Amino acid sequence: MRESGGKRHAEIAGAGIGGLTTAAALAQRGWSVTVHERASTLRTFGAGIYIWSNGLRVLKAIGAYDKATVGAHVGPEFHTRDHDDITMEEIPINGPGDARLITILRETLINTLVDVCREAGVEIRTGSEAVGATPEGELLLADGTRCKADLVVGADGINSRVRDSLDLLLYRRDLGYGAIRMLIPRARGDVPHEDENRYIEYFSGSRRILYTPASADDLYVALCCGADDAEALKVPADRALWTQSFPHLANLIVRFGDAGRWDVFEVAKLKRWSKGRVAIVGDAAHAMPPYLGQGGGCALMNGLALAVTVADAADIGNALGEWEARERPLTEHTQDTAENLGSMNTWPDDVRSAVLKIVGKSRELGEVRMRTARHVPTGTEAFPL
Numbered sequence: 001m002r003e004s005g006g007k008r009h010a011e012i013a014g015a016g017i018g019g020l021t022t023a024a025a026l027a028q029r030g031w032s033v034t035v036h037e038r039a040s041t042l043r044t045f046g047a048g049i050y051i052w053s054n055g056l057r058v059l060k061a062i063g064a065y066d067k068a069t070v071g072a073h074v075g076p077e078f079h080t081r082d083h084d085d086i087t088m089e090e091i092p093i094n095g096p097g098d099a100r101l102i103t104i105l106r107e108t109l110i111n112t113l114v115d116v117c118r119e120a121g122v123e124i125r126t127g128s129e130a131v132g133a134t135p136e137g138e139l140l141l142a143d144g145t146r147c148k149a150d151l152v153v154g155a156d157g158i159n160s161r162v163r164d165s166l167d168l169l170l171y172r173r174d175l176g177y178g179a180i181r182m183l184i185p186r187a188r189g190d191v192p193h194e195d196e197n198r199y200i201e202y203f204s205g206s207r208r209i210l211y212t213p214a215s216a217d218d219l220y221v222a223l224c225c226g227a228d229d230a231e232a233l234k235v236p237a238d239r240a241l242w243t244q245s246f247p248h249l250a251n252l253i254v255r256f257g258d259a260g261r262w263d264v265f266e267v268a269k270l271k272r273w274s275k276g277r278v279a280i281v282g283d284a285a286h287a288m289p290p291y292l293g294q295g296g297g298c299a300l301m302n303g304l305a306l307a308v309t310v311a312d313a314a315d316i317g318n319a320l321g322e323w324e325a326r327e328r329p330l331t332e333h334t335q336d337t338a339e340n341l342g343s344m345n346t347w348p349d350d351v352r353s354a355v356l357k358i359v360g361k362s363r364e365l366g367e368v369r370m371r372t373a374r375h376v377p378t379g380t381e382a383f384p385l
């Protein structure tokens, strides 16, 4: 199905990181692209996001890097701390030979991807809900419209209607743990001066607080706890309760605002990442818990790789098989490694502290954890950082 101008056409469900990256990369390769976003606006919620080297290279390759990284925070170190505020592990970042890691606002990332899409000629329709797709290459909308395309992409998130209409889900698991995310203004005295610019994950019992400067003015905070920890997952966050767990963060906790959003962590794996002319990308295909900060990174990588692989392919179905065979092993490694990191949520404090102090020094385990960050994604070979 080519447009009258001879261009190939893609219909994409979802204007998140996965859908917008795929859309931009296809349009930059001469495709006409329409993105359908269910929400009435392209606004995202208030939180930060970690982007590692692999994701940064994708942003470079699609021309989004310069704008996305304006005002980004570049942390000098990433620490994990125990219940007594003692560093268990220091993950090397941003030094010579280290993986790069920056943090930005989600809003900055999405706005930049939208701009790059529009510059490449992508049409983005808001208030347009997908309800399914056919392997022959039709995206089905809630208003009854059937949109024909050479390629349909389901980038409609963890609850993907496109994926489920094609019976592609192998399994989806609720991990029984999640996070309240919020943004607050940065302020002196939240943490000791030497910690102010660091990324720090604090553990206490089965709770975690992730401290993340996300710009010169914005602090992104994630409060993580079990889905059965009813008092802790309340929004607005219960300041007294969180202070009991993290007395050394009392200055920070007292400044928590009333806003915040709770999300449970999930894993999803598919039987296949495609069927006929339909590909599934992002959380719809490979949701993972955020312990490696790579869910968005994988959506960026797989979206670009999808566009690179199908761009000039004679047979879309074969190209989608090739794409999955090449990209899926690293994505599953990332999912599995992230899920394993969640197991320490339930360890007693002293055990966690002792284990992490030893494990943190293991070069092999460091390599396993950093494999995704150090990967050179398909389509980014000419875009070093």
Ligand SMILES: Cc1cc2nc3c(=O)[nH]c(=O)nc-3n(C[C@H](O)[C@H](O)[C@H](O)COP(=O)(O)OP(=O)(O)OC[C@H]3O[C@@H](n4cnc5c(N)ncnc54)[C@H](O)[C@@H]3O)c2cc1C
Pocket: 013, 014, 015, 016, 017, 018, 019, 036, 037, 038, 039, 048, 049, 050, 051, 128, 129, 130, 131, 155, 156, 157, 158, 160, 161, 179, 181, 222, 263, 264, 265, 281, 282, 283, 284, 290, 293, 294, 295, 296, 297, 298, 299
């Ligand atoms: C607490 C937490 C922290 C995280 N931190 C990081 C991090 O630091 N770094 C990182 O890389 N990743 C992180 N992630 C993961 C990352 O947020 C996701 O992997 C990423 O947002 C997935 O993007 P996506 O485009 O696949 O899906 P989504 O972001 O879910 O986007 C899907 C889009 O599709 C739209 N949509 C849904 N249904 C339909 C429909 N039927 N029709 C049309 N549109 C539809 C939605 O409105 C949405 O705009 C984190 C996740 C969590 C839960």
